[in-house]
Every structure is written in C-alpha cells, then in structure tokens.
Amino acid sequence: MRRNHRDRVPTTPDDPRYPAASAPDAETVADMDSALVGCRACPRLVAWREHVATVKRSAFREWDYWAKPVPGFGPADARMAIIGLAPAAHGGNRTGRIFTGDPSGAVLYAALHAVGLASQPTATHRGDGLALRGVRITVPVHCAPPDNRPTTVERDTCRPWLARELALLRPTLRVVVVLGGFGWQAALPVLATAGWSLPRPRPRFGHGAHVRLADPRTGRGLHLLGCYHPSQRNIATRTLTIPMLHDVLRRAAHLAEQ
Template structure:
C-alpha cells in the first residue's frame, strides 16, 4: 500500500450506503453561501506530513466543511480552531484552512478521522466506524514515525485505542478513558485526549481557546522531549 493507492481507495469507497447517499445529497443541495462552489462530496483522505511523529484523529468530515472542500478540517469552524492552533505552535504553514489548494503544509503532523464520510447529525453508526477503521490501519502502517496521538472527542480517542490494539500493541487495563486533557503512555506511544473543536463544544464554552491551546502546548512539549 502506498499513500497514492490508499488515497484512491478511500476516495472511491462506497461501503456505507447511508453515508454515501448523505454526502452526495449535501453536495447536490449545498448551503446557500456555497452555491457557486463545487462540493467534493466523496470520502475524504487524510492530510499532512507522511513522516509525522504526531497523528491527530477526529470524528468525520463536516457536511459543509471537508465534505465540501475535500480536505480534513478544511472550510469550517472546527478547522479554524485546529489549524489556528497548529500554526501557533509551528506545526502548520498557515493559520487558516479554507481550500484544499490553498498551499497549506503541515510539519510533523498528520490529520485523519474515524469516518471519512460526513454522517447525518455527526453520528456515524458503529458499523460505519468499523467499516472505515481499515483506513486507519493502513495509515498506521504508512505512518511509521508516529509516536504521539491526539484523539479529538471520544470517538476519535477510542478509534486510536482500537487501531493500536488491532496492530498488536498491548492496551493497559483498566482501558484508558476519554477525558479532556488526559495523557496515556501505551508502549512506545503517547495518547492525548481533547474535546473535539466542534461548534457544539466551542459555542457552549465546553471547549475554550485556553483549554484548546494547552493541548497543543503539551503536544509540542511531548514532541520535543
């Protein structure tokens, strides 16, 4: 498996009929402010540095974010939070991410998600997550320098534990639990957890900018250790 063949496999995937129908319908209907744009509407591959020591895993593409632009966390407010923090700590070349051809480069970071298709109400089913987990496994094998994981939200966090387990890494007992700011050391890997920077979290104050930036400060410290 190469990066190129993995990207092709992801973008052509039709394994979850409910999600594929939803993404296509969103891409056809569009949001009023994006009517002149051509939506991506396909599964979204991961993005970033193939030699990254840090791998960030979110939930799924946003219906009018990555499902529109075709790049993870690009074109919505979650992306504004993520790329803003990555830029501030030297991991991204630009503070904002609006278009997959905007020239953004990531340094030492790779970004993907537990599901590659936008789900209705941001809720993929367990079966859909299981279907999509094959792509995380393939990325794990390609990202052979990754040692630090950041799981965004409970699903992103647990998807990392599942990948490590499937790849034969011993998961400690009791099993690490999702909690904002938690850090776990699992074999050669370090796993951090953060609330997802979704509007639901950022507009309610569940996740604030200081809380969010603290996560990236820890990430940078771990990466430089």
C-alpha cells in the same frame, strides 16, 4: 503479514468489504488515499454526502462539492497524528480536505498555527498553501455522516483505513491526539491491533488524558492524548477554550520531539 493475492476477496468500491480488502494492500499513504477516495462501502453515507453536494448551502451554491471520502492531511512521515470524528457536510465534504472550510477546522488550524505546527492560520480550500509541520490529521470515518453521527457499523466498516494509515505512519509516529470520545473509542482497538499495548482497564477519554502505550516489538512507546473536539458547541459553551486546545497541542509537540 501481507496477504497472498489468491487470498484477497474480490470487491468493488460499493462492497462493504472494500475497505478491509483494499486498505492493507496500500504500500504508501498516497496509495491508501487514492484507494480510499473511491470507497462507496456505506450506502447511507454515500447517499448523504452526494445529497448534500446537490442541495448545498446558499453560501456555497457556486462550489463544486468534493462529495467523496475525505483522506487524511499532512506528511506521511509525521511524528504526531490528530484523530477527529468525520468530515463536515459543508466542510471537508465540500472542499475535499479534512477540517477545511468549517468552524471546527477554523479553530483547529488557527491553534496549530499558533503553536508552530501549521504554515498559516486559515484553511479554506485545497491548494490554499496550507502545510502541516510534522502532523497528520485523520478521522475514523471518512465520509460526512447525517447529523455528524456515524453508526457503529459505519465506523467499523471504515476502520481498516485508519488502521493502515497508522501502520504506515508507525516508523515516525510518537504521539496521537484524539479529538473527542468517539475518536477515542475508535482509535483504541486500532492501536491495539497495530501492536501497541493498552493498559487494563482500557484508558478512558478525558480532556488532557495522557496515556503511554508500550510497543513490545520496538521498546518505543506511543503517547496518547485526549482533547475535547473543537466543535462549535464545545467552543460556545466553553467546554473547550482556545488556551485549553493550545495547551494540549503544545504538550503533544513537545512529546513528539523527545
């Protein structure tokens, strides 16, 4: 149920309550993204993302860093959602688009292109022509965290954005692919709150995990798939190989079309 305007908590973007107060009021994905990019609710993350944008890496010294929360990317009527972790300090935090300009994104977008879900295999900057086909990519934490490790408080503060995004995608959403255990743990309570029924005990993350969540209201289920995160470490150690990633994405695409 939508809140009456008299029940809203007046907040500014630097108030920790800002996501919880602002996200539910977004009527469209575009509205939500617009509110999200102004968020300053987590002081540590704000300080870090802006510090990185000042110090920069030598390879990117000519870049004007985005240095704001990074919204999701992809169509608002997607049948598949991919949930990662958070923007990379010199990737999404630099380019303003999730998984863009960093090694993990290079692997992910090349794989999406290989299975027919992206228009091109590379992602370098906003406006590079990349388009996703039936897929929206998002994250549970929208600001780059130090050492790629958001705190549980930061995750929970940011949670309303993910909750609203999935709610807005709900009419078309058929499959959610979660990259890594952090994203899995962040996504489960959001999905439960949104009305999908989780089995008991709660499903555990694993590469190739596949759980069908029931929707008591519509009778239409949601497929939840686990995939190792395409991080440099996972690729270097072959914890995740390109064929393994392709396999999960192909399965997800097939399920989304059923």
